[in-house]
């Protein structure tokens with residue numbers, strides 16, 4: 001049995017739907033006090049109530065002032081911060097030949113700059129915790145695999161891991177661990193938006209023959225947040241039903 005994380009203060013960015021909402025539900029179910037963030041107020045209100053989160057903060061991760069407001073809300077409403085799940089992200093697709101400067105800025109601004117700003121804003125609270133945990137939601141796309149239309153997205157997700165490795169070193173003396181979960185294809189509102197053909201093609205490429213659930217990502221994050229995971233830092237956990245393993249489509253069987 002792992003030591004309970006009941007009562008720990010947790011922030012999940014992008015918790016208004018999808019994986020973030022699943023992470024919030026898993027942590028709240030384990031007795032943690034959770035604040036979710038996002039930009040859509042109606043979705044935030046509904047997600048806070050459905051997941052059992054303590055509340056929500058409207059914030060855009062790409063804006064430094066918003067990230068600082070999230071940290072201030074954690075201090076005021078949770079009394080501090082023990083676990084930060086940096087999950088907010090977007091995955092619009094565009095082939096390299098068609099990518100605009102705006103496309104690149106939007107994806108890197110949210111996924112990569114947003115991760116850095118979020119962690120940076122929460123640092124004082126995580127240091128004060130004495131057992132701070134940072135869990136980044138990266139992806140298999142970029143760090144391990146590639147997919148047409150996602151040069152910018154893959155770069156942002158691989159970039160999160162570059163950030164993680166140095167952050168893990170800088171923060172180790174403060175007892176803060178920094179790790180990443182790399183989801184494969186997880187059934188979320190965002191993924192459904194990519195269309196039925198994409199989802200069917202992906203499901204056929206996964207040895208377990210199903211998409212992952214948001215709770216399966218939540219449980220990997222929960223493990224990294226435990227006291228027992230306190231000596232793991234700068235590492236990744238792939239949660240993908242075996243998707244990165246086949247050498248050819250025939251290997252999936």
Ligand code: NAP
Pocket residue numbers: 013014015016017018019020037038039040041043044059060061062087088089090091110114137138139140141182183184185186187188189190191
């Ligand atoms: P989703 O269903 O589209 O949900 C995205 C969440 O991020 C929403 O809560 C959204 O909230 C929030 N968000 C987006 N831009 C934001 C911004 N600028 N500031 C604050 N919040 C923002 O996506 P998902 O599938 O759950 O993906 C979540 C994370 O997992 C992403 O980082 C994604 O790259 C990663 N991932 C997903 C999959 C997958 O298969 N689903 C696979 C690998 C990695 P608002 O709309 O309220 O702002």
